[in-house]
Amino acid sequence: MTRLPPAQGKAPAEADFGFTKVPLAGKQRLVDEVFDRVARRYDLMNDLMSGGLHRIWKDVLVSMVKPSRNQGFAHLDVAGGTGDVALRVAAAGGPATRVTVLDINGEMLSVGRQRAVMAPAGSRLAFVEANAEALPFGAGAFDAYTVAFGIRNVPRLDAALGEAHRVLKRGGRFLCLEFSDVDVPGLNRLYEAYSFAAIPVIGRLVVGDSEPYRYLVESIKKFPQAPQFRQRIEAAGFRRASFTRLTGGIVAIHSGWKL
Numbered sequence: 001m002t003r004l005p006p007a008q009g010k011a012p013a014e015a016d017f018g019f020t021k022v023p024l025a026g027k028q029r030l031v032d033e034v035f036d037r038v039a040r041r042y043d044l045m046n047d048l049m050s051g052g053l054h055r056i057w058k059d060v061l062v063s064m065v066k067p068s069r070n071q072g073f074a075h076l077d078v079a080g081g082t083g084d085v086a087l088r089v090a091a092a093g094g095p096a097t098r099v100t101v102l103d104i105n106g107e108m109l110s111v112g113r114q115r116a117v118m119a120p121a122g123s124r125l126a127f128v129e130a131n132a133e134a135l136p137f138g139a140g141a142f143d144a145y146t147v148a149f150g151i152r153n154v155p156r157l158d159a160a161l162g163e164a165h166r167v168l169k170r171g172g173r174f175l176c177l178e179f180s181d182v183d184v185p186g187l188n189r190l191y192e193a194y195s196f197a198a199i200p201v202i203g204r205l206v207v208g209d210s211e212p213y214r215y216l217v218e219s220i221k222k223f224p225q226a227p228q229f230r231q232r233i234e235a236a237g238f239r240r241a242s243f244t245r246l247t248g249g250i251v252a253i254h255s256g257w258k259l
């Protein structure tokens with residue numbers, strides 16, 4: 001077989017794993033290892049790293065979902081991990097609200113199942129182990145779709161956005177809570193210093209391992225800036241795409257409608 005010189009051959013697709021370039025096909029396994037390592041301490045670490053702010057950000061996200069309190073409401077929370085967002089949606093809705101927590105990582109889901117047993121609205125949750133890039137649901141199955149701090153881990157971002165669009169009903173809403181670009185002078189340098197110096201240290205003390213948290217901080221820096229991400233949401237077919245920055249842009253909530 002004739003080998004093409006590198007300039008003419010098709011380079012294997014690559015993805016960012018934090019600041020490291022890895023083969024696209026290998027990224028998911030690396031991401032899975034990160035969440036295998038942190039699953040048992042994941043919720044505690046979220047509180048410690050964000051000083052509890054992640055609870056407020058998630059409450060704002062769920063206030064935008066507005067699940068119906070008196071009619072059926074089918075909600076999908078992708079990369080839902082330990083069910084933190086799903087439990088909030090279930091509690092905000094009524095008895096006919098059903099929330100599917102989908103995640104690729106069985107360890108994260110198993111923590112979520114244990115939490116759901118203890119939570120008042122936990123019986124409204126169902127857990128599905130699957131990939132955001134290939135959702136195991138029919139078209140138009142859900143009234144709303146959320147993904148919180150998850151989409152930047154998915155190797156094929158545009159495939160995940162396309163699937164989000166496919167599984168939503170017409171009139172359904174896509175909402176994504178994700179770290180963003182800090183836009184307050186002074187806060188950006190403070191935040192960067194905190195992220196790179198303190199977060200891996202907290203990770204080592206609490207989880208016994210700093211590497212997963214180094215990945216987390218690096219992956220935030222590599223994620224597209226909010227206006228670029230809005231364009232990708234529009235390219236997936238969503239209309240009226242917009243974003244709202246919270247806490248000086250540390251995070252943003254992105255929204256799009258399937259119309």
Ligand SMILES: C[S@@+](CC[C@H](N)C(=O)[O-])C[C@H]1O[C@@H](n2cnc3c(N)ncnc32)[C@H](O)[C@@H]1O
Nearest residue numbers: 079080081103104105108131132148149150153
């Ligand atoms: C930072 S956690 C967020 C968990 C939860 N949404 C929250 O806000 O607490 C990221 C989650 O994304 C999941 N994930 C990574 N790649 C995924 C994929 N391709 N499909 C579905 N979930 C994925 C991980 O397993 C992990 O549970």
